[in-house]
Structures are given as structure tokens and as C-alpha cells.
Amino acid sequence: MxxxxxxxxxxxxxxxxxxxxxxxxxxxxxxxxxxxxxxxxxxxxxxxxxxxxxxxxxxxxxxxxxxxxxxxxxxxxxxxTKASHSHLACTKCLGVEDITIDLNVIIDTITKTSSFKIDSANLVVSGICKNCQRS
Amino acid sequence: MxxxxxxxxxxxxxxxxxxxxxxxxxxxxxxxxxxxxxxxxxxxxxxxxxxxxxxxxxxxxxxxxxxxxxxxxxxxxxxxTKASHSHLACTKCLGVEDITIDLNVIIDTITKTSSFKIDSANLVVSGICKNCQRS
DNA sequence: TATTAAATGATAAAAATTATCATTTGAATT
DNA sequence: AATTCAAATGATAATTTTTATCATTTAATA
CATH class of the missing domain: 1.10.10.10 (Winged helix-like DNA-binding domain superfamily/Winged helix DNA-binding domain)
Structure with missing residues (x-):
């Protein structure tokens, strides 16, 4: 604690x-x-x-x-608040988990292809978590 | 129209x-x-x-x-509703733009590294749009 | 321990969303 | 073109969510 x-x-x-x-x-x-x-x-x-x-x-x-x-x-x-990370959201139990994924490639791509000045990227991946896959 | x-x-x-x-x-x-x-x-x-x-x-x-x-x-x-895509959100004018990005690499990575069964991925990139960069 | 700005709790107020219901209307049928 | 009916609309009440107010309490500093 x-x-x-x-x-x-x-x-x-x-x-x-x-x-x-x-x-x-x-x-x-x-x-x-x-x-x-x-x-x-x-x-x-x-x-x-x-x-x-x-x-x-x-x-x-x-x-x-x-x-x-x-x-x-x-x-x-x-x-x-912690180091930049993404999220996994279970649509069944509504639980949310952290996941660390490198989004730099994507941010670089957007920087090149768009005229946005990027501050942050927010990724939420939805699906069924391990527990909810049984049941 | x-x-x-x-x-x-x-x-x-x-x-x-x-x-x-x-x-x-x-x-x-x-x-x-x-x-x-x-x-x-x-x-x-x-x-x-x-x-x-x-x-x-x-x-x-x-x-x-x-x-x-x-x-x-x-x-x-x-x-x-249209084909799967991501979004660019301007923090200044609050406008939102569509952007098509291939998230398959990321989804594949998550599929391998986590035990989630993925349904969808939702990406919102925040920053300053072209217009708001002047002014 | 005394002081004070800030936090809390109770509650009112405001904002956002949903429910209800009488009336209207879209669209299918005649 | 008129009839029928389930569904949509508008008005409004009710509910839910969030914020504001303010008297009282408390954390932090002196």
C-alpha cells in the first residue's frame, strides 16, 4: 500500500x-x-x-x-497518470486494462500525411478479455 | 446533396x-x-x-x-457510419477530421501479446489543425 | 496551538438525457 | 386517392449527471 x-x-x-x-x-x-x-x-x-x-x-x-x-x-x-499507454476494454465485463504499444510509427505517418501538429494519441481497443472468453 | x-x-x-x-x-x-x-x-x-x-x-x-x-x-x-477509420481532433477549434490509418499491425501485435479477443480499435489523435496553427 | 486557505458535506441548481403520451405522419394497403 | 396503423414527433415531465453554493471542518504552516 x-x-x-x-x-x-x-x-x-x-x-x-x-x-x-x-x-x-x-x-x-x-x-x-x-x-x-x-x-x-x-x-x-x-x-x-x-x-x-x-x-x-x-x-x-x-x-x-x-x-x-x-x-x-x-x-x-x-x-x-502514468507513462503514455493504450487501453483494452472488455465489452462484456466492462473492465479496462493498460497496454503499452508503440504508436510512434503511426504518429510519424500522420505527421507526414496530414497537416496536424500532434500532441497526443489515444487508442482504445475493444473486445473480450481472457476471463470473459470462457462463460 | x-x-x-x-x-x-x-x-x-x-x-x-x-x-x-x-x-x-x-x-x-x-x-x-x-x-x-x-x-x-x-x-x-x-x-x-x-x-x-x-x-x-x-x-x-x-x-x-x-x-x-x-x-x-x-x-x-x-x-x-463508414469504413473503419481514425480521427484527428483539434484541441483549439474542436473540429474533428477523419483519417485512414492501417491499424492491423497494432491489432496483430495485441492479438499476440495479450489474451484479448479484439473486436475493434479506436484511435483519436489530438493536436492543432492546419487552420488553427496560424492564429 | 493559532491561523488561514482549502476541503468537505449537505443541498440547491443547472445541464444532460430519458420517459411519457397525445397528436401527427410515413408508408403500405386497399 | 382514401384508409389503416405502427412509428415518429413535439411538448413536457421525470430522471440522471454534474456543477455551484455555503456553512463547517480540517490540513498545513507558522
Whole structure:
């Protein structure tokens, strides 16, 4: 169990118990939607406000501490910011996994063939995860 | 100006004036958000209901006639369903362009390295479009 | 431990989306 | 061309999602 107190402060975020809990949930679960994050937090703080969840998610995003991952045909999930990577989304269990893929070839191609100045590339691959393939 | 009457019917959608207008807007604009679609439609039908927009967008999506494109840090846009392709999203003007890129190499790589059964790959590249690079 | 800016919780407000239902209409049939 | 009927529309209510407000509490610093 990582202690995120200092890491939060480095992002100009006070290390409140609520934030530490949110952070730990993102760390252990990897990817969490707003609603399931709220459900998880209610178990730990029986009176946490949904507004606190939203305010923290928004602020943490603004401070680049976490990131939203938009999944086709599903709700967004949030994850701790880490090195650039892509995502695998299971259409059955709705789980999301990280996957590291080199997109440089593609970015180079686009740089040459289009007149866009590229900042980032976002890849979400949808399918059926290992677990859901049985059943 | 393409006549979408038959194409709508092929998707089990009655060719109402509202639907033909929505379809034409998607065809000419390429990518449109719900709110701008509503604004455009109000100009043509001074009493179109926002519910009609939503109901049609949802139904057309279900019937694979159109598709939602989720853009990081921006509102979703909708487009007519066409051959598989990727998207370029301008972070300045919020415009979206289609781009055809071969993702097969990447899909093959993921197929080998992960245990996912892949259905589709969704790539959105964000940056600054040609127009917005000046100004 | 005192101070203060920021965070929290409760709740209202706003925005986005869906549901309901009476009326209208597209399209198939006569 | 008139009839029929399932489906679509528009108006609006209801629901869901997200943001704003503000009194109270708390983390961090002195």
C-alpha cells in the first residue's frame, strides 16, 4: 500500500483522508468509474458527499494527477497518470486494462500525411478479455 | 446533396423530414455534437424537439446508421457510419477530421501479446489543425 | 496551538438525457 | 386517392449527471 501523501502534495493537492482513499482505490483497481468510485468511498466514509468525488476528480484531472479514459459505448473510467499507454476494454465485463504499444510509427505517418501538429494519441481497443472468453 | 430516403429505410428508419435533415447535416458537416445538431435543426424546423434529436441519435446508433466518436477532453460528436477509420481532433477549434490509418499491425501485435479477443480499435489523435496553427 | 486557505458535506441548481403520451405522419394497403 | 396503423414527433415531465453554493471542518504552516 503506497503512501500518496507526498505525491498528492507535489500536485498541489492537500492530502485529505478522502483523497488518499480515492487515490488508493485508483491504484489498486487501476480503472474506476465515477459511480463505482462513489460506492467504494461510501463504504469507507459513510457520509462522503458525491460532490466531493466530483470536485476531487475534476481537480485531480486539472492537476494532471489522474486522467479520464473515454471508452466507446461505455462509461468513462479514471486512472492515475502514468507513462503514455493504450487501453483494452472488455465489452462484456466492462473492465479496462493498460497496454503499452508503440504508436510512434503511426504518429510519424500522420505527421507526414496530414497537416496536424500532434500532441497526443489515444487508442482504445475493444473486445473480450481472457476471463470473459470462457462463460 | 445525396438523397438518404432509401438508405434510411434500409436501416429500418422511416424517412421523416427531421431524419433527412439530421442525416444531411452529418453528411455535410462530417462530425456534429448533440448541441450543435440541435441548433442547426432549430433553424430548419422552428419547433423541433430536443427529444427528437436524442431519440433519433440513439435509434440511428442502434441501427448502425451513425456512430458516436468520443473525444478526450471534449464533447462527443456523431458521424455517419463508414469504413473503419481514425480521427484527428483539434484541441483549439474542436473540429474533428477523419483519417485512414492501417491499424492491423497494432491489432496483430495485441492479438499476440495479450489474451484479448479484439473486436475493434479506436484511435483519436489530438493536436492543432492546419487552420488553427496560424492564429 | 493559532491561523488561514482549502476541503468537505449537505443541498440547491443547472445541464444532460430519458420517459411519457397525445397528436401527427410515413408508408403500405386497399 | 382514401384508409389503416405502427412509428415518429413535439411538448413536457421525470430522471440522471454534474456543477455551484455555503456553512463547517480540517490540513498545513507558522
Amino acid at each position: 503506497i503512501n500518496y501523501t507526498d505525491i498528492l502534495r507535489e500536485h498541489n493537492l492537500k492530502a485529505t483522508p478522502q483523497r488518499l482513499a480515492i487515490t488508493n482505490e485508483l491504484y489498486t483497481k487501476g480503472h474506476v468509474s465515477i459511480e463505482s468510485l462513489y460506492e467504494l468511498m461510501v463504504k469507507k466514509f459513510n457520509s462522503i458527499s458525491l460532490a466531493t468525488i466530483y470536485k476531487n476528480i475534476n481537480l485531480m484531472q486539472k492537476n494532471s494527477f489522474i486522467q479520464e479514459v473515454k471508452i466507446p459505448q461505455a462509461k468513462s473510467v479514471y486512472e492515475l | 445525396i438523397n438518404y430516403t432509401d438508405i434510411l429505410r434500409e436501416h429500418n428508419l422511416k424517412a421523416t423530414p427531421q431524419r433527412l435533415a439530421i442525416t444531411n447535416e452529418l453528411y455535410t458537416k462530417g462530425h456534429v455534437s448533440i448541441e450543435s445538431l440541435y441548433e442547426l435543426m432549430v433553424k430548419k424546423f422552428n419547433s423541433i424537439s430536443l427529444a427528437t434529436i436524442y431519440k433519433n441519435i440513439n435509434l440511428m446508433q442502434k441501427n448502425s446508421f451513425i456512430q458516436e466518436v468520443k473525444i478526450p477532453q471534449a464533447k462527443s460528436v456523431y458521424e455517419l
